[in-house]
Amino acid sequence: MGGANSGEQSPEPLLIRGGRVIDPGSGFDQVADVLLAQGRVAAISRDLPTNDGAEFDAHGALVVPGLIDMHTHAYWGGTLLGVNADKLGPRSGVTTWVDCGSAGAATFEGFLYHVIRPSRVRILPLINLSYIGLTAAGNLSMDVGELHDWRFADLRELARMRDTHGGEIAGVKLRASNNACGENGPMLLPLAREAADMLGVPLMVHVGAAPPTIDEVLPFLAEGDILTHIYNPALGGGVLDARGKLRTSVRDALARGVRMDVGHGGSSFSFRIAELAMDQGLLPDAISTDLHAHNVDGPVFDLLAVMAKFGALGMDLVEVLRLVTASPATVMRHPELGRLGVGGEADLAVFRLEAGGDELVDSEGQRRQAPWRLRNELTVCRGQVLHSFEDGRSEGRHY
Ligand SMILES: [Zn+2]
Structure with missing residues (x-):
């Protein structure tokens, strides 16, 4: 084969x-x-x-x-959430799959040797702050997040991966939310910052249900780092305050050049919040899916369906295309990708x-006509x- x-x-x-x-x-x-x-x-x-x-x-x-999906989970066979990028790529036109932390230091080499290198599509892996990565994530009968035990945040193991595979690590990922970290989120943020600086790569942090709150997360992100799930409706992790106004912390992050990623996912995309946030200036740098095994059959399906949702929000087609080509290529520091010349x-x-x-459905069950x-x-x-x-x-x- x-x-x-x-x-x-x-x-x-x-x-x-x-x-x-x-x-x-x-x-x-x-x-x-x-x-x-x-x-x-x-x-x-x-x-x-x-x-x-x-x-x-x-x-x-x-x-x-070739399209770039800046938020996917493509460690098929090594994590429960992993989808087969080589199977889905030819159907959706996605040739670059940014994998957001499926593998940690314990499982990174398996990902590299058994999935990334043999794949026909290009996979750019972010390494998880957690040693075990997302091995157990998505197991609905085993509710243990990858950093419920903070000892999995082992910088020595990340340094070992940097020394052996540094050139192939595209970023560091932290899922800074209650389901992934329990109560540990606030103390893990400085460790994630340190890890990304040690590897010399961008830090991508996901926000969701607190702790930590988005106000606690954002100070740890600098220019070129990435916030994902920007239009999620979760309590404490959303970009809007109780009055529907863009939080000051989000405005500050935009001003200093933090990159904004959609990361639709099963529960992280709300038309309502996207409309309010976009009206107040929070536009994405990347339209992406957060594609994984639990949402590939809906409500996410593929990158094309998420792109159509931005069409439904009134975004111009060429701008939608820019946000799945040149723009995420720049964010991922691969300016040669996402170009046709x-x-x-x-x-x-x-x-x-x-x-x-199609009539498209978001994470809250809201519908829009594409x-x-x-x-x-x-x-x-x-x-x-x-x-x-x-x-x-x-x-x-x-x-
Ligand atoms: Zn994700």
Whole structure:
């Protein structure tokens, strides 16, 4: 079975004909042909000559950079919450999956060797402050958070991972909420700060039901760090105060350059709060799913469904696309990703834009009508056309 490094990459050029090519990072937006050859974008131009390679008819479709989902759980087989990114990527056009703390120091190498490296899609892992990561999270009959015992916050183990795999750790993750930390949240925040500084990577903190409150969390986030679940309706963890006003701590965080991530999740996205917060200036730097095993069959489904929710909130389509390409690439300090330009890596997705989308449901059961729906037609990741498992691939655990 082919992994990304198995030599499956086709030497044959692929000409993607006649689509609306949108590169939100550069502002490019034109009907054009795109020629992929030897793993790169060889040309973008009108009426490219037919070559002896394959052609894909994209007339009437959108051709965009491979999407980045900045909040996922992709440690399939190693955590209960993990979804199979290699199975879902080809259907949704998501070529970069930022995994938010599924693995801790105890389980990071399993993730790296058994999932990340063999995957066809790109997975950028944030390491959990907890030694055990999310091994037990999502087990509904075993209500033990990864930091209910503070001894799992072991900086020596994180230093060991830095020394062996530092270049492959994209950030540090702390789920700073009652379900993950019990009463320990406030004392774990400075440790998470120290861990991220020690690894030289961004710190992503999730907020939810207190403790700690969002006012306690935000002082530990600096420019370039990431707050996730920004439109969650949880008590104590929400961005709005009791009168519906954006909290001062959130305004201050925005002003100093803390990055804002949607992280929809099963219980972390409210249309009501998103509308109020966006009206007061809290816009996301990334539209993301927090996709995991308990929400992949709803209410999250995939990144395309979450993008359509921002369409339902009135956001312009090209801006929605920017928030799943160039913007999260910048946040993750990978400016080469989420781009579609000549000379860049062949990493893109083709979508059919269908008017009249679905009725979409948030975490509070509120409904909005989406104005459009994107249907994925082609996904190319790292120079390789990703075919669905349904096209003959088995979904074996060891693929
Ligand atoms: Zn998450």
